[in-house]
Amino acid sequence: MERFSNISMAVVRRLPKYHRYLGDLLHNDIRRVSSQELSRITGFTASQIRQDLNCFGGFGQQGYGYNVDELHREIGNILGLDKTYKTIIIGAGNVGRAIANYTFFEESGFKLYGMFDNNPKKIGDNIKDLTVLPIDEVESFIKSNDIEIGILCTPKEGTQKIAETLVNCGIKGIWNFAPVDLKLSGNVIIENVHLSESLFTISYLLKEQEETLKKKR
Amino acid sequence: MERFSNISMAVVRRLPKYHRYLGDLLHNDIRRVSSQELSRITGFTASQIRQDLNCFGGFGQQGYGYNVDELHREIGNILGLDKTYKTIIIGAGNVGRAIANYTFFEESGFKLYGMFDNNPKKIGDNIKDLTVLPIDEVESFIKSNDIEIGILCTPKEGTQKIAETLVNCGIKGIWNFAPVDLKLSGNVIIENVHLSESLFTISYLLKEQEETLKKKR
C-alpha cells in the first residue's frame, strides 16, 4: 500500500491492539501501566511499544509509565474513533447480514445507512431496521446520503465493477470481503478481509506443523 | 508467531494469492507465465515472486517461465489443499452462521461436522444440514469425530476458556473470530480474523488521508 504518511502499516496494525488492551485495563480500574507490563499483556516487546507510541508523541512519563485512561483516549483519537462514518453494505448474503448484525460495528462509530443487492429475491428483505434496495439505486443513494464507506460482501465476479462505481460516487473507503484484489485509482482506502487466504494459511500451517512433528520423532 | 520452519510468515501469506491468480490464469486457458507477468497481475515484484517460489523448489525454467498448471498444483500442495479437514463451529450467532453457509469453505476441503452454542434459544436450530448442539457436548464430539479445527465465533468473554477446552481435546487449529488474543500452550495453530482491528485500521487510514489531503491544499 502506497501512503504519504511516514507511519508504517506495521505500526498502524498494532494500534487497535493497544487500544483494546488499554480498554481492558481501564475496565479493571488499572490507572497506570509501564511498557514492560504492556509487553507482558500484549506479547510485543517493551521496546517496540515505546517506539510505536513515540511515533505519535510522548504520552508517558519517565519513572512512572503511562496513564491508562489518557493513553487509551489518545490512541482512540489517533484511530479516529471520535468520528462517525456513514456506511452501506453491498451484498445481502450471509456475510452482508452478519456484518449488518455485528454490534461492534455500530459501537465503533460506523453507522449503517443502507443495504443493496442485485438479486430480486433479496431486494425488499428486512435486515435489522433496513430494507434491502436494488443495486441500481446505489449511486443516487451514496450521493444523497453522503456515504463514506462501502462494505463489499459480493461474490468475486461483480466486485471490481461495483467498486469502481462506488469510487466514482466519491466513496472514501472500502471494506472488501470479496476474494479479489481491487484495482482502483484515486485516494480510496481499501481494507481487505480475505477469508479464503486466512483459511489457506491455516491449511499451510497445519501441514507444516505435521511435517515438523514427524521429523522430530 | 513462533514456528520451526524457516519459511517466513510474509512468504506464507503471499502463497494463497499466488494460488488464486494462477487459478484465474488457468481458468483463462493461459498455460505459461513469467515472473514479470505475475508481477503485473499480483502487484508483487518479479524478484519477490521468484524468491518466494524458490523457497519451495525450482518450479520454473530459464528462458520459458512457469507452467501455470504445474505451479498452481504445486502451490496447492504446499498449502495442503489436497487434504480435507474436519471442523466445528462454536457460536451459532451471525458470524457462525455466515461461516457455516460460506461455500468457499467446503470447496477448500474444510468439512463442517458440527455447530455448538450455550444459548438454549439457539440449541436445536437447524443451520445448513446441521443441528446446533449444546456446548457441553463439544468435548465428547471432538474426540469421537476426530475434529481437527475449531472455529470460534463466540463473544469475547467465553472465548479463552472454550479455546483451552478445544486444545485439551487435541484440536490442531483454531480459526478465531472473537476479538481476543488467545493464550494457548502446545502446538495448536491459531489464525485470527479480528474484524474490529480491521475496522479500526480503516478508520485510522481515512483520518490520515483526510489530514494529508488537507495539508496538500
Place this chain on the structure above:
DNA sequence: TCAGATATGTTAAAATTTTAACAAATTGGA
C-alpha cells in the same frame, strides 16, 4: 530532602524483508 529504583524517549545495532543485479540455461527465429 535525598538516593536508589523505575521507566520513558531516543539513538544505535541487529534482524528481517524486499529489491536489484547477474550468471547460466533455455527458447525461438533466421
Place this chain on the structure above:
DNA sequence: TCCAATTTGTTAAAATTTTAACATATCTGA
C-alpha cells in the same frame, strides 16, 4: 545451426522493522 532474446535461480545490496542500550527524567520511601 547459431545467436540474440528471454527468463530463471541465486547472490548481493538496500530498505524496513525489530530489538537492544542508555542517558535523562521522575517517582517513592526513608
